[in-house]
Amino acid sequence: MNTVMTRVSPCFIADYGLICALGEGKTAVAAALSRWQESGISPLDGECQPLSDGRLTPVGRVKGALPSVPQALSAYDSRNNRLLLAALAQIRPGLDALMARLAQDRIAIVLGTSTSGIAEAERAVAAWQGGEGIPAGFDYRQQELGSPSDFLARHLALTGPAYTLSTACSSSARAFISGQRLLATGLADAVIVGGVDSLCGLTLNGFDSLESLSLSRCRPFGAERCGINIGEGAALFLLTRERAVLALLGAGESSDAWHVSAPHPEGLGAEAAMRMALRQGGVTPGELDYINLHGTATRLNDEMESLALARLFGAAQSAPASSSKMLTGHTLGAAGAIEAAICCLLLAREMAPPRQGEAQDPALAPIRLARGDVPARPLARVLSNSFAFGGNNVSLLLGRVPAREEGASHE
Template sequence: MSLSANRQPCRLSRPGVVCSLGDDLETIADALFNGRRGLTSSAAFTPERALPLGMVTCALPDWDDWPPEQRSRNNRLLALAMQRLNGPLDTLRESVAPERIGVVIGTSTSGIGETERAIAEAGREGPLPEAFRYANQELGAPAHFVAQRIGAQGPVYALSTACSSSARALASARRLLASGTCDAVVAGGADSLCRLTVNGFASLEAISERPCLPFSAQRDGINIGEAAALFVVTPEDGGIQLSGTGESSDAYHVSAPRPDGSGAHEAMRQALAMGGCAPEAVDYLNLHGTGTHHNDSMEAKAVAALFATSPPCSSTKALTGHTLGAAGALEAAFCWLALDRGRLPVHVFDAVPDPELPPLDYVMPTVTPEHTSRPLTYALSNSFAFGGNNAALLMTREEA
């Protein structure tokens, strides 16, 4: 089924991305399509317990000349993502008035890592360091940082719905364009590794001490990662379009997803309906696929309920770790690469799917090489978060 005739154009530019796979699209694409993990064993956040982490190891922009309230690792990740987005940003500045440019960023950590270090330095009795600024950890700080760097004067805000934050940021960007509020939006997300998130997931017994195995019979938890991914979103035809978005709320549990996957199913259904795409037309599905028992179970059920036959699918969190608030935008960037290159991201696990889950068509080149390189038109990306904050994004490649 083709796109609806009355759809709203919503072009996604080439993305600017930094993650544990690298900080340029060629390097990232090579890892993505060949199934090369970007995980590092580290005890940096969990003393005496080394864990696989999706750590960004490339050089980040120096912050010495930044105002103190902007000095966070999240902002350094975003600054590098903006550097990698320089072509689309240059075009944006030349063609759109500043007051018509919006910024929407998804995050769940903001600058809390800097707060952790400040508290550790101060100890129980001492004052916080003079250079510390509480504004570092405000959830809106990354969005205001991006706006300041690019000179945007339109709506500027952050969304924080845990692991669906930046997927919802892209959905929000689409609404800003459709309403006529903006002529362009810089949208995406960023989250950085910190003790709060790594130890928080460990306290939930959701962390794996080995590289994660999404949808495997032997899966035992997630790996945590960090990333930033940004797009320039414009109301133009052609290229790669954000053609549909879906959002739902389970209202079931503060952390666990609804077991039957009905909320996830509804988000995917909405995205396909908005984009005028029949389930059987989807060429690739980027699974949320965290590697936990509950998430993978409910997602497999949701996919099986929506698709009569599973589309080729994979969980890229096995490569990058779960980048939390950045995951939605990062995996949208992976879908952008898949559509642009006509190749499918590989599903990396032990090749032993859980027999208790509905069967899915995992992209495994040693078994199904025909899946790895072929023309693609529709890609669907899932992001499911604490509290049942579900989001799905449908992306479409249009001929020029």
């Protein structure tokens, strides 16, 4: 197992925006989280998509119209990039203020994705196979994995570093680490980090072929769990060195290199990433207020993640833990960023962590799952896990800056 530990300068979150199956924007998503606590009804209860053989699987689809891609950038027109524009609109005021005082080459962009515009490519191939020819609006750049960051840099006329990471389900969590390092090394004065993914047949049928897809709402850590639901969405963050209410306090990463698609059975890399994030942030396990679990609801992932947490915390785990994928679906390359945005909402609005919808499988290592209890104190430090194919593990430590250090409100 390979791990990396780097000293970094403080990294603050000036603003963030998100769109997913729970809604568009902070207010809509916060309201949906509150409804879940009260009703237990997930967006995954009402939307299904057919697989190649006609069976239906629940998906976390974004509802409503999305912004249009400008005509001048029509070669990049994909649902993926339209989701990105919806998240961008939410941070645009703060970004415009930064762009007014920073040079174009001092703002970097690091995004994560796993699908990019694959859905558009699927439709183009189907049209060609049906004798209609390639649709006039299709361009190969829509499906390139580098499309999100390239598109955003061109759209904003930014000339700083701009690149996309694709490490499967840890992609956009890793974008935070890259952004953190760009600031620490002085290569940028501000970084737009985040991720985006959109629903497509490739991922739905691909996970089904791996026997990892559930045909009912996913049940993270439950005895009846049988696989993931897939979702879509985007989240963007403005990272700077300027003090703000929220901060990336630490980050950990590791590589198991155990198996191309299965996690290390004992969760050794997952544990190493969590320990590294806590160490970098100078936080002990007992000082955490919430843990956003990767929690895919596959048999192997939940088994190894519970083992890793049990070793890290022992019987004294005080921080409640849950997986938000039962509400958004697994948004793959965007999951790390979307779940970090949900954690920021909990920190900023003093909300109770999403309650776990299922009783824990007694065969799993015991961990403390969130049950909807009102926290004894406002959340101050949360850990968010993202684990991916190939044993690529990332853990982000997010938190509120102490009152004596607070700057302007991020809301």
